[in-house]
Amino acid sequence: MKKIIILGATGSIGRNCLEVIRANPRRFKLVGISANRNIGRCEKILGQFRPKIAAISHPASFMRLKKAAHGRTSILAGEEGILEMIESLEADTIVSAIAGSAGLLPTLASIKKGVRIAIANKEPMVMAGRLITAAAKKSGASLLPIDSEHSAVFQCLNGEPEKRLKKIILTASGGPFLNTAYKKLEKVTPAMALKHPRWKMGAKITIDSATLMNKGLEVIEARWLFGVPPEKIQVLVHPQSIVHSMVEFEDTSVMAQMGMPDMKVPIAYALSYPDRLPAPCGSLDLLKEKKLEFFPPDTKRFPCLSLAYEALAKGGTMPAVLNAANEAAVEAFLEGRAGFLDIPKLVEQAISKASLRSDNKLENIIKAHKEGGELVRTLL
Ligand code: NDP
Secondary structure, eight states, rough: OEEEEEEETTTTHHHHHHHHHHHHHTTTEEEEESHHHHHHHHHHHHHHHHEEEEEESSHHHHHHHHHEEEEEEEEHHHHHHHHHHHHHHHSSSSOOOOOOGHHHHHHHHHHTTSEEEEEHHHHHHHHHHHHHHHHHHHOOOOEEEEEHHHHHHHHHHHHSSSGGGEEEEEEEOOEEETTHHHHHHHOOHHHHHHHOOOOOHHHHHHHHHHHHHHHHHHHHHHHHHHTTTTEEEEEOOOOTTOEEEEEETTSOOOOOOOOOOOOOHHHHHHHTTTTTOSSSSSOOOTTTTOOOOBBBBTTTTHEEEEEHHHHHHHOOTHHHHHHHHHHHHHHHHHHTSSOOOOOHHHHHHHHSOOOOOOOHHHHHHHHHHHHHHHHHHHHH
16 A cells, blocks of 8 residues: 655646545555645545645635544645645655645655655756756655656656667647637637646646647756756647657657546556556547647747747756746736736746856755746736
8 A cells, every 4th residue: 555645636636646546545545635725625635535634835724624624634734834744744655746836845855755756746847857856866766757748758768778768759739729820829818728628737737838838848857857958859749649758769769658638647657657557547549539640849939948948958047947937927927917928028038137057056946936036027
């Protein structure tokens, strides 16, 4: 029986993860959860899974959850509460599924425990990939990707000689505006951008998918998870989202991982690796898929992907600046304070103005994060 903590249990990844645990009660036991403010969902999770500890970030929500827990689950409050839960609970796997940069310190605290970390929360990898991979090496923590693309790459590399890897090919659905003319992108509203054609996800990642910033963040995540330089990471648009990603080896053989677009599949794999669990969804029927298409990404209409490569090339803390600027710009877009096309413009200005620091100190990463967000807020 593997003991699991889910950070971000009330979110889209968190809920899928709970379904995997519910379907495999003899293999997994939920011992801890964190959330921000979704008390209703927390109460349901407490009732169904009875974890030992629940940590809730939002201070006002703490007392309500404490009452609802009837003393059966210990309730901790604030970011310190999340860190305390991670430190005090014994666990085999910690699922990192908080949205955005708020997951940085919890991810680092999880890694210190030297257990398996199932990583969905890509932003900390973007901000602090060097620091995180070094910390994992030191503690012995294993980093298993949940992101479908990185899970695909991980599966393609399984048992292969890594020195023979020629390139990683990350696929992208292209998002809801794959075929929308640039002029029309000016008029995109949050409601339009929140309708992803293939995946049901949290708001921030859905907007990132629409701008292609999500793919840029994934390029940076892949750089650190697989130790591959950016010039060996290619992106192809594949609207059907059936080929989750590919790897080419020196002998030109290309390995691809395919499957139905359902996040429960990579989540179950990250929890059960090296085993595989019975399918949580229907099988892929290739005869029903009329075609599988691949296109180069259009970085003129969607410059965020190029901006991510640029930040990675600048190195140091620039990916942290990129991430913070993007978070601030997406927040402004969702609140109606910026247009869809302002997102790449704001990020571009932030990475051209920000100072470059070395990325092997946490304090530098936090400074860069603050600077990136402040630059965008000033520009707005
Ligand atoms: P959601 O927005 O659906 O969920 C986010 C979770 O984080 C919720 O539990 C939320 O709590 C919690 N949270 C939000 N803000 C804070 C905060 N400041 N402090 C502590 N907890 C917080 O996001 P997703 O599940 O879609 O995404 C989570 C991560 O996984 C992201 O980094 C995303 O890029 C990545 N990912 C997601 C995929 C998907 O299919 N959704 C696919 C691949 C990667 P509450 O609900 O209480 O507000």
